[in-house]
Amino acid sequence: MGDRLVKHSPLHDPLMIQSSKQYEQEPVKQIDWVATAKTGKLQAKVYERQNLDMFTLMLDLSGPLGNGLHARYEELIQQAAYLVSYLVKEECKVELFINRLDADNKVDHLRMSDGRKQLRLALVRLAWIHESNRFVASKRFGRIIERQKHPHAELIRIDASFLKQMSVG
Numbered sequence: 001m002g003d004r005l006v007k008h009s010p011l012h013d014p015l016m017i018q019s020s021k022q023y024e025q026e027p028v029k030q031i032d033w034v035a036t037a038k039t040g041k042l043q044a045k046v047y048e049r050q051n052l053d054m055f056t057l058m059l060d061l062s063g064p065l066g067n068g069l070h071a072r073y074e075e076l077i078q079q080a081a082y083l084v085s086y087l088v089k090e091e092c093k094v095e096l097f098i099n100r101l102d103a104d105n106k107v108d109h110l111r112m113s114d115g116r117k118q119l120r121l122a123l124v125r126l127a128w129i130h131e132s133n134r135f136v137a138s139k140r141f142g143r144i145i146e147r148q149k150h151p152h153a154e155l156i157r158i159d160a161s162f163l164k165q166m167s168v169g
Contacts, residue, residue: 018047020032020035020045020046022044023036023044026044030045032044032045053091053092054092054094054152055093055095055154056095056096056149056156057080057156058097058142058145058155058156059076059096059099060141060142060157060158061077061099061100061135062137062138062159069135070160073129076162077129081122081123081126083158084118084123088115093113093118093153094113095109095110095113095150096125097145097149098126099135099136100136101134101135107136107144109148110122110125
């Protein structure tokens with residue numbers, strides 16, 4: 001089928017409706033009107049979970065030229081924390097790459113998982129970032145991510161260009 005731009009929630013893709021069930025305080029958007037008309041009772045949609053609910057966050061704290069620490073690195077960390085918390089609350093699986101080196105001289109990587117434990121681990125990793133850490137250049141970091149990220153996960157880049165989009169949009 002090829003790639004397509006997804007402008008809706010991958011968790012509520014209308015093509016991935018599995019069945020219907022008796023309505024029980026779900027949001028109005030989840031009412032299955034066709035099933036309601038057939039049964040005469042209010043029905044809610046039941047969605048099938050897909051691979052699209054896996055995300056790889058790539059936090060690149062390098063400056064716009066690709067080297068050194070970005071002057072607004074704290075804002076990038078805040079955006080990463082917000083995205084991780086949002087995705088975990090939406091019951092998505094999240095993995096996090098940070099372009100700093102850990103004690104073993106490897107890129108800081110939090111493996112794919114979900115739930116409150118994953119959120120806690122990600123927030124702790126983000127809190128440990130300090131100006132004195134050793135960071136990987138942007139180009140090298142991008143190549144590392146392409147090799148190591150989960151093959152079915154959607155990649156979200158949080159870098160200097162992300163800040164530009166926020167200020168424009």
